[in-house]
Amino acid sequence: MTNKNTPAKRDRILDAAEALFAEHGYDGVTLRRIATRAGVDVALANYHFGKKLDLFQAVFDRRAQTLNESRRDALHACQAIAGDEGPSVEQIIEAFLRPLELAQETGDEGWRHYLALIAYINNSPYWGPRMMSQLFDELVQEFIQALRKALPGARDEDVYWCYHNLSGALTLTLANTGRIDKLSRGKCLSADFQAAYDHMIPFTAAGFRRVCGQE
Amino acid sequence: MTNKNTPAKRDRILDAAEALFAEHGYDGVTLRRIATRAGVDVALANYHFGKKLDLFQAVFDRRAQTLNESRRDALHACQAIAGDEGPSVEQIIEAFLRPLELAQETGDEGWRHYLALIAYINNSPYWGPRMMSQLFDELVQEFIQALRKALPGARDEDVYWCYHNLSGALTLTLANTGRIDKLSRGKCLSADFQAAYDHMIPFTAAGFRRVCGQE
DNA sequence: GTCTATACCGTGATAGAC
DNA sequence: GTCTATCACGGTATAGAC
Numbered sequence: 001m002t003n004k005n006t007p008a009k010r011d012r013i014l015d016a017a018e019a020l021f022a023e024h025g026y027d028g029v030t031l032r033r034i035a036t037r038a039g040v041d042v043a044l045a046n047y048h049f050g051k052k053l054d055l056f057q058a059v060f061d062r063r064a065q066t067l068n069e070s071r072r073d074a075l076h077a078c079q080a081i082a083g084d085e086g087p088s089v090e091q092i093i094e095a096f097l098r099p100l101e102l103a104q105e106t107g108d109e110g111w112r113h114y115l116a117l118i119a120y121i122n123n124s125p126y127w128g129p130r131m132m133s134q135l136f137d138e139l140v141q142e143f144i145q146a147l148r149k150a151l152p153g154a155r156d157e158d159v160y161w162c163y164h165n166l167s168g169a170l171t172l173t174l175a176n177t178g179r180i181d182k183l184s185r186g187k188c189l190s191a192d193f194q195a196a197y198d199h200m201i202p203f204t205a206a207g208f209r210r211v212c213g214q215e
Numbered sequence: 216m217t218n219k220n221t222p223a224k225r226d227r228i229l230d231a232a233e234a235l236f237a238e239h240g241y242d243g244v245t246l247r248r249i250a251t252r253a254g255v256d257v258a259l260a261n262y263h264f265g266k267k268l269d270l271f272q273a274v275f276d277r278r279a280q281t282l283n284e285s286r287r288d289a290l291h292a293c294q295a296i297a298g299d300e301g302p303s304v305e306q307i308i309e310a311f312l313r314p315l316e317l318a319q320e321t322g323d324e325g326w327r328h329y330l331a332l333i334a335y336i337n338n339s340p341y342w343g344p345r346m347m348s349q350l351f352d353e354l355v356q357e358f359i360q361a362l363r364k365a366l367p368g369a370r371d372e373d374v375y376w377c378y379h380n381l382s383g384a385l386t387l388t389l390a391n392t393g394r395i396d397k398l399s400r401g402k403c404l405s406a407d408f409q410a411a412y413d414h415m416i417p418f419t420a421a422g423f424r425r426v427c428g429q430e
Numbered sequence: 431g432t433c434t435a436t437a438c439c440g441t442g443a444t445a446g447a448c
Numbered sequence: 449g450t451c452t453a454t455c456a457c458g459g460t461a462t463a464g465a466c
Contacts, residue, residue: 022340023340023341024242024341025240025242025243025339026243027239027240027242027243028240028241028242028341116340119338120338120339122387122392122394123334123335123338123386123387123390123392124240124335124390124392125237125238125331125390125391125392125393126238126239126243128390128392128393128394129392129393129394129397132394133394133397133398137397137398140398141398144398156399156402157399157402157403157410158414160395160398160399160402160403161395161403161410161411161414161415161418162414162418163395163398164384164387164388164395164403164411164414165384165414165415165418165419166384167387167394168383168384168385168386168387168388169379169380169381169383169384170383171338171383171386171387172337172338172379172382172383172386172387173379173383175338175339175340175343176340177337177338177339177340177343177344178340178343178344179337179343179344179347179348179382180375180376180378180379182344182348182352183348183352183355183356183359183375183378184371184372184375187371187372187375188372188375188376188379195372195376196376196379199373199376199377199379199380199426200376200380202422202425202426203376203377203380203419203422203423203425203426204380204418204422205425206421206422206424206425206426206430207417207418207419207421207422208418209421210417210418210420210421211414211417211418211421215421
């Protein structure tokens with residue numbers, strides 16, 4: 001009961017920063033805007049997190065652990081079910097993507113912002129190389145290893161290029177820009193993540209099979 | 216002979232802005248840095264283009280016409296060859312992508328920066344909706360129309376979602392972040408655009424066929 | 431330890447003098 | 449076309465309230 005809602009402000013700063021960084025990028029956001037949105041004083045962000053860059057990093061780190069765990073669990077679960085010959089390409093991609101959909105469809109809209117932030121970072125020539133590897137490479141390599149097993153005889157470069165295409169499709173989905181809404185005149189909605197993944201899974205799985213010679 | 220190199224400075228401003236906006240985004244770049252890189256006075260950008268936002272727009276507009284024309288030509292050329300039944304999915308996607316590769320592999324590195332800028336804009340929740348449609352929608356609709364013809368019986372939503380996946384894969388390629396270099400430990404290179412498109416074309420074509428029921 | 435008010439100093443966009 | 453001045457804003461440090 002002592003500090004019941006003391007952590008509230010700290011978290012509200014992270015929430016506000018997450019949403020704003022995801023929409024406007026690192027330089028498009030000021031600490032003052034973050035503070036205003038969080039309903040706290042400007043200096044509080046500095047007190048809790050230090051420099052602006054450290055706050056950015058803190059936002060990036062906060063949900064990474066949880067996300068990696070749920071994806072790893074999904075991968076291991078489908079591997080357990082599949083047995084010795086291992087899961088199919090479709091099953092692996094499903095394990096890669098569905099945890100994201102679940103996160104996006106939580107009541108907690110923070111996850112939506114967080115994943116849009118990942119999209120921003122992944123697509124940025126500046127931030128991408130600096131931040132993606134540290135948190136995600138290990139798990140991605142596990143997925144790629146599983147894909148390699150599901151695609152016997154595939155050349156390594158082909159598998160990586162296919163992963164690149166999957167990653168790109170996913171990134172644009174996470175960015176949630178609303179562009180497809182306009183292009184399709186409302187027939188498709190950026191915010192309809194279930195539809196996005198329902199299409200992305202067979203689309204990319206077919207791509208893997210074709211390029212890696214398993215058609 | 217009167218103003219032999221008067222346009223030079225103006226163009227150098229555009230070149231510098233293009234490269235910097237592509238790497239750091241709109242807010243990550245100052246007019247001073249642009250001016251320094253262009254080797255001109257700070258105020259000259261203002262003189263030629265007005266506000267920072269107008270300079271951004273000018274950079275975005277500069278090459279759009281040329282790019283749209285070469286893509287439209289590529290589409291019409293493959294349609295002319297194919298005759299009445301129309302080109303295949305593979306041929307249409309090839310027409311959509313190859314002009315980009317050609318632009319990227321010109322000696323003019325400006326095109327590489329420009330296309331990375333398109334990637335930045337397309338993936339941004341803020342800029343995407345504001346800027347993509349005005350320049351690219353008309354042509355994209357032409358491509359989608361061609362794809363629809365190549366995929367008889369496909370549902371509209373499916374075609375749009377497939378296009379979304381193609382657009383995402385392309386966007387990440389244009390962004391040229393170097394991430395795949397690290398992931399693949401040098402087996403694949405972001406800057407190897409030919410390899411990127413050589414893989415993207417069969418990958419996405421197979422995806423279209425699977426999702427749109429033409430397998 | 432948590433938080434606020436405020437001050438500092440550099441930097442940025444832009445307008446106006448030349 | 450160029451140079452300079454202006455004026456607002458941004459990140460950050462500090463002093464102290466609770």
